[in-house]
Amino acid sequence: MSRPNTSAPELTATWRRRLKVAQGQEPADLVVAGGRVLDVFSEELFAADVAIADGVIAGVGRYENAHQRIDAAGAVVAPSFIDAHVHLESSLLWLPEYARVVLPHGTGAVVTDPHEMANVCGLPGVEAMRRAARDLPLRIAFTAPSCVPASEHESPGATFGVAEIEAMLAWPETVGLGELMNFPGLLSGSEDVAAKLAASAGRRRDGHAPGLSGTALQAYAGSGMGSDHESTHLDEAREKLRAGLMVMLREGSSEKNVRELLPLVTDATYPRCCFASDDRDPHDLLHKGHVDDILRTAIAAGLAPLRAIRMATWNAASHWGLRGLGAVAPGYQANLVLLDDLQRVTVRATLYRGQVVAQAGACIAALAETAPPDGLKATVNIAPVTRADLRVPAATTDAVELIPDQIVTRHVSVTPRVSGNEALADPERDLLKLVCVERHHATGRVGVGFVRGFGLRHGALASSIAHDAHNIVAVGVDDDDVLTAINAVTDAQGGLAVVAAGELRAFLALPLAGILSDRPAREVADAYGRLEATARELGSRLDSPFGQLAFLALSVIPEARVTDRGFLRVGS
């Protein structure tokens, strides 16, 4: 049950007015007239008007009495879409700009774990996001980051402990505990996890358990986890669903699981499935889309459009307890999309609380200024990196191997080219240097290893987006280029850089916490597009080179990583 109870005493007048509008006795603020309503409860379309009063749906039926009417002829009127698990920071956009990009794609709500921000700026950073979210025409629900740092192998700028979790869980905007990535800590009953579970007693808890199965999965799920978005294989997702986890089918920029997992969704299982983007870059958001794009992917792969939309609306809302979201029915918020084509999920208009906020692909809502608080700036605090820091011992045999479109990696053994006592990158065999530089506390720690699958033939990339600690991660053929890229990122107090032959070929400054831009969405998307294109010009065959690079220091995803503390095997 997910209908809002708008009947606190101060709302009684609103309720009485809505009763009258519902019964045709008073004019609605707005009637969306003549469309076909998508009923998420029975997966049917039916011709009806939607009468709206004070931002809430008063009635669905035949309504003539209205101050304003929108002609929805030829359109399907559906609830706006919900992303069940996303890190907004992956958009590189400050929140109003995020809204500007996703509203035209029909997004009405997101459940976001702000753990990127938390890793850099802690609770104050997350509070800044909360303030920025408050007046947006987009429902932004938060989960409280549970794993900052992601593990003891990471070195973030801030920590987010029980006190910060408790502070955040007390917000009305917070719907539960964020993804509990530290499953080894959980499985061993660690003090840290025990304290965080205690702090979130009675609350929803998001899971994150890539590859977990068997008795370990039983122990993990049985600890009160509610969901998981990390399945990459069908059998894995089946086992998680059976263990009681809500399965979030993920389709991000660099982690694409919908096609593989779609056979999971049957008449018997769909109530336990929804969609999540997890991480989408600004170029994808602008040009491919958001939840609408995930829906297109699922529908193209054979899922019925009405069912797909039900999963992206009601299922996500009811799982997270987002009252008043996810259905076109009386008492629900008038958060709607008008769709011209169900199969292609073409959004004609998006409404938020009864206001048209996007139409014909453009955001028309008045959004807050994009200027974010100064407190998020100047977060890069780094010891100078030298060529000597990038040396790899000759005896090294461990390497990370990428899997295209996945954030899981393989651990492989390699025999690098050697010069003296130093192992070298070897673009002929696609063996590149992977570097992670601690950048919060100027410790001078630099981890170096090898990565296969990136495909660069020349140059280097560097990024101050490096999940989850957001140190500076770089990949490259040439150590000088790697240094130049790292320095460019450092000088800008955060950013993404492509360097070749000593020259900065493409760059995007990320001055907010070193992970977000302060520029308009289109400008950021264009710059991001250029970065990715330039990386591909240097030989990368990856669909999202910066997207994949950003995960290569994440210590909680199997099988191999390089953090500022060096090469790391995960989950073995």
Added chain:
Amino acid sequence: MSRPNTSAPELTATWRRRLKVAQGQEPADLVVAGGRVLDVFSEELFAADVAIADGVIAGVGRYENAHQRIDAAGAVVAPSFIDAHVHLESSLLWLPEYARVVLPHGTGAVVTDPHEMANVCGLPGVEAMRRAARDLPLRIAFTAPSCVPASEHESPGATFGVAEIEAMLAWPETVGLGELMNFPGLLSGSEDVAAKLAASAGRRRDGHAPGLSGTALQAYAGSGMGSDHESTHLDEAREKLRAGLMVMLREGSSEKNVRELLPLVTDATYPRCCFASDDRDPHDLLHKGHVDDILRTAIAAGLAPLRAIRMATWNAASHWGLRGLGAVAPGYQANLVLLDDLQRVTVRATLYRGQVVAQAGACIAALAETAPPDGLKATVNIAPVTRADLRVPAATTDAVELIPDQIVTRHVSVTPRVSGNEALADPERDLLKLVCVERHHATGRVGVGFVRGFGLRHGALASSIAHDAHNIVAVGVDDDDVLTAINAVTDAQGGLAVVAAGELRAFLALPLAGILSDRPAREVADAYGRLEATARELGSRLDSPFGQLAFLALSVIPEARVTDRGFLRVGS
């Protein structure tokens, strides 16, 4: 998401133990071994053991390490069943005796609206039920009665206002506001309903809207109602489901809607459907069953057993937010049924929190003494009723017409037999007197009218169970027999009576609030069976004559009733 978060600090030790049991590192308290587990998330059966620690499922899989094992070979291991809406008082049993009857039928939880007790004894009566529920091996969740009195046409012993509702909503046992029967009050925005909606802001609310449709249904559902169990027609149920109400398919003793409504349940709609008994008499509970009997009815009518059980477990639990109930999965309470036959829903054993509480049709749990608190006794306070009170004016043409197996009635116009200025009962035309005597405050109010469809050829029935005010209701051919029956009920401080030719033919005392017995379940069921059989011997063709009689004074069910204030048309 409906998994319990058993991780408050004091539970950390329990959690750590469960982690070890889940991972096979410590022995389980109990392993239910070798059965086929019913997975409510994917409607599948799979061979697995269920390992239990401290009453909670630690893991589902292969488990050898256990202090105790139960052989479940040949059985299906399912979650125990949940009745989504029931008035326990209809069983005529005090709570421990209720548990004794329903546990062997596989019931694990009920959501109960104690509004019968509230009508007679107010909050103290309901508090007595709460205390009696506390240690039972049956999860009894309460809703706070919203409509006591049911309407201004009824005269109960006590009222249950906003203060009582607020007191009850503060209990951890209370899951929401009870069925809001006063839909006319809601639709007009009455002060009373406004105050009760405000008191329950943010809480689940049970609905009750027989026959409501169109804009009135939109207004009702849009006021934050979550469910409805009053659909008697398929189209009605379809419209309610579309309006966002969880549809509870009801199958009680005198209100049987499952066969009619079952076509509602499709692959697209089943997540929005569950089952409710609403009112089941003790004879039915003992001999036909409880939710298991509803399941048999649904399965016999064509519903797939796994889906039916999913609706009676997970769907009900998740709708009501009953955390930890409704699934056989890690972290859920070990509230299980072992079924020998899925099609016939034959219960081999019932477990509650990992303890076997019923097997082979018998309750084996140690239950509290049945003796209820003295404060519930001696509630009948009546002015003597005379023959003159039973007179009906000659000009009377209104009558109530019963519909077998339904609690809705028809309003019909009749031409009674007349003697002088008095209209008379006429058994030849099945036109009987229907009487309602105020019995709480000795006001002397007696309402009299006619009823058709009861079928008595002789004698009279009287009952101090008369929803919802629980005055004394009687039906009869002969005024003297009616008086005798009413007096028998009065003398016993509550009861059910069958009288013919001046003689008490069958009787059951109900000394607790005038609506419950203080005797063991089997004795009550036997007496109830005799009462019904005797009524049928007098000519009634009804399946449940006392069941139907009990609703003939209920002022909130269309179309016609007789209360202590006289004949009443409802909903016209």
